Amino acid sequence: MTDQTDGHLAAQYEAFPYPARDAREEAKRLIIGSPSHLREIDHWIFGGRRPASQPLRALMAGGGSGDGTIMLAQQMTTLGRPGQVTWLDRSAAAKRVVQARAAARGLDNIRLEEGSLLDLAGSDLGPFDYIDCCGVLHHLPDPAAGLAALVSALAPGGGIGLMVYAPHGRTGVYMMQDALRLLAPADQPPAARVEIAKRLWKQAPDTAWLRKNLWIDDHIKGGDAGLYDLLLNPRDRAYTVPQLAELVAGAGLRIACLVEPLRYDPDSYLSDPKLRARTAGLDRIARAALAEAICGNMGIHIAYCVRAEAPEVAPPWEDDASVPVLRELDGAALARGLRPDGILPVAFDDLRVPVPLPRLAAAFLSRIDGTTPWGAIMQAVVAAGASPEQAARDRAALVRALEPVNRLLLAAPG
Numbered sequence: 001m002t003d004q005t006d007g008h009l010a011a012q013y014e015a016f017p018y019p020a021r022d023a024r025e026e027a028k029r030l031i032i033g034s035p036s037h038l039r040e041i042d043h044w045i046f047g048g049r050r051p052a053s054q055p056l057r058a059l060m061a062g063g064g065s066g067d068g069t070i071m072l073a074q075q076m077t078t079l080g081r082p083g084q085v086t087w088l089d090r091s092a093a094a095k096r097v098v099q100a101r102a103a104a105r106g107l108d109n110i111r112l113e114e115g116s117l118l119d120l121a122g123s124d125l126g127p128f129d130y131i132d133c134c135g136v137l138h139h140l141p142d143p144a145a146g147l148a149a150l151v152s153a154l155a156p157g158g159g160i161g162l163m164v165y166a167p168h169g170r171t172g173v174y175m176m177q178d179a180l181r182l183l184a185p186a187d188q189p190p191a192a193r194v195e196i197a198k199r200l201w202k203q204a205p206d207t208a209w210l211r212k213n214l215w216i217d218d219h220i221k222g223g224d225a226g227l228y229d230l231l232l233n234p235r236d237r238a239y240t241v242p243q244l245a246e247l248v249a250g251a252g253l254r255i256a257c258l259v260e261p262l263r264y265d266p267d268s269y270l271s272d273p274k275l276r277a278r279t280a281g282l283d284r285i286a287r288a289a290l291a292e293a294i295c296g297n298m299g300i301h302i303a304y305c306v307r308a309e310a311p312e313v314a315p316p317w318e319d320d321a322s323v324p325v326l327r328e329l330d331g332a333a334l335a336r337g338l339r340p341d342g343i344l345p346v347a348f349d350d351l352r353v354p355v356p357l358p359r360l361a362a363a364f365l366s367r368i369d370g371t372t373p374w375g376a377i378m379q380a381v382v383a384a385g386a387s388p389e390q391a392a393r394d395r396a397a398l399v400r401a402l403e404p405v406n407r408l409l410l411a412a413p414g
Contacts, residue, residue, distance in 0.1 A: 008186045008234040009139060013064070013091040015190040016225035021065045023100035032328060034259050034302045035161025036060070036068040036132040038075040039327050039409050044257040044304040045130060045159035048315040048322060048410025056083035059128040061117040061150055062136030063087040066098035072132075073107045081412075086111045086125060118149050126153035134163040135300075137247075138237050147251040151307075159306045160253065165238040168292060169299030169349070172210030174238075176200070176231050186234045193232050194224050201227075215297050215349045239301060241288040248305050255285075259302040262355070262404035263348045264288035269295065297349045315410045317399050320375030323411040324368050326402075331369060335362035346405050355401050358394035360386055365398075370411060 034040060036058075042048060056076065060069045066087060073085045087098055087110060095112055102110045113125065117136070120126065131150050137143040150160060184196040201219060204211060210219075218226035239247065241264070248255055258264045266279045266287055279287060292298050316322050326334070338344070344355040360381060367377045374395070381391045402408035 003141065005186070005234045006141065010090060012190055012228060012233065013089075014093045016194075016228045017065045017091055017094040017097050018225045018229045019065055019067065020223040020225040021067070021097055021101065023097070023104045026070070026101055026104040030071060030074055031067045032071060033067065034406070035134060035163060035304060036072050036130075037327065038072055038079065038081070039325055039411070040259070040304065040406065041072075041130050041159075041161070042412040043315060043409035044259075045161075045306065046157075046412070047313050048412065049313070050412055052079070052081055052412040052414055054082075056081060056130060057126075057128045057155065058083065058085045058130045059126065059132065059150075059153065060085060060087045060089075061120070061131055061133045063089045063094070063098065063132075064091070064135070065094050066101050068132050068134055069098055069110060070101050070105065070107070073102070073110050074105060076109060077107060083129075084109050084111055086113060086128070088113045088115055088117060088120075088125070090114065090116055117146060120149045121152040123153075127155035127158070128153055129155050129158040131158070131160045133160065135165075137162065138164045138239070139233065139235050141235070143237075143247060144250055147247060147253075151251050151253065154307075157310070159256065159304060162244075162248075162301075162303045162305060164244060164301055165236065166292065166298045166301050167238040167240060168296045169215055170213075170238055171296070172208060172213045173216060173230060174236075176204070176208070176210050177233075177236065180231055184232065186232075190228065190232075194228055197227055197231050201231075215299055241292050241301065242285055244301055244303065245285045248303070249308065252308050253305040254308045254310075255303045256306050257304045258288055259304070260348070260404060260406040262346070262353065263295075263298075264291045265404070266290040266294065268353045269351075295348075295351060297351055299349075317374075317396070317403075317410070320378065321373050322413070323371060323373050324377070325370040325409055325411045326365070326368050327407050327409055329407055331365040331367065335366040338362050338365075344401070355405065357401055358397035360391060360394035361398055361401075364395060368408075 058072055063069050069085055069087045076083055092114060095114055099112060131154055133150055137146050140146040180197055183200060184193040218230040245255060262268055267276055270276060338361060342357045344357050346353045346355050363381045363384060364377060367380055378391055382388055399408060
């Protein structure tokens, strides 16, 4: 059963499939992001233990114009990974965009289904090993019911990748939404509302908080679809970390990873020993909430979730047969560019965090290619002059430094 707001939402995404995409651009680039990067799924959901030969059944729930769908399907194709990506959305306009994008890439591992994720429990879709729900739950009338519907289609041992809005980094957005509800009510035609929103943005004074928010730019760079989704969406709520954790727990899940973990560690920003003594007494969710509150620039939260009863098993970093992989990085190029002081500067939306790397970082990074196992890399590093003890210490230190920035992960075993 739909209400009036759902009708407005449906009209929005038929008029402006989101995000705006052109299939002709597929020849130029693959849009990469989180959640649902295949390397992240292998690592954060399956702990680098699920065999690559095992078919992956993935669902993109509320798949929109298909960024996650195309990314995952292309990555599976490129790596020769078996399985299928099912796109599910109510928008016929968005379906046409995804269909054209998949055709441009020649992808044959995508299944397109029109419908609502709320109907999953009564459908013949699933079960799925992995479910993506990116930017959808916060638009539903009952996000808890939506998440429960996803869990009903989740296979044993599987996991879910979520993205929801976060309040502090969206400062100014909801004020502008309030203004536009007065100037361009939701019952007006989408195109007319966009025109009014553009006019208001041109006229908004410098004191408008959205003008001061440097991390939100969909209304500037996202075209009409981006502006509509940000400022005119008829239903939009944001979640703090504790609120997201509560939503997830209510569905029988737990957060396995907040992307990127280092960003949610308050000690990344606080060097005062008295403050660190206090952060040490906080649990994981409270520490993440503190980081969110003091940084102020988190506009979204990305979380990989598994069932609450699933055992907490760390990826087998010390297994010499495991294969390290650098997510979207060239290890040799990174090694050549390391600073003499061993500090790797990492930026989280203009907030820079220094990440110290071990002495042998370059020796390891130059040999990490996504196919060579740790054992062979260790042998090469030792053969180049390092002691076995130093190599073991620096390997562990490199993992501690780069796994929390979502860059050094474990590949699925062959």
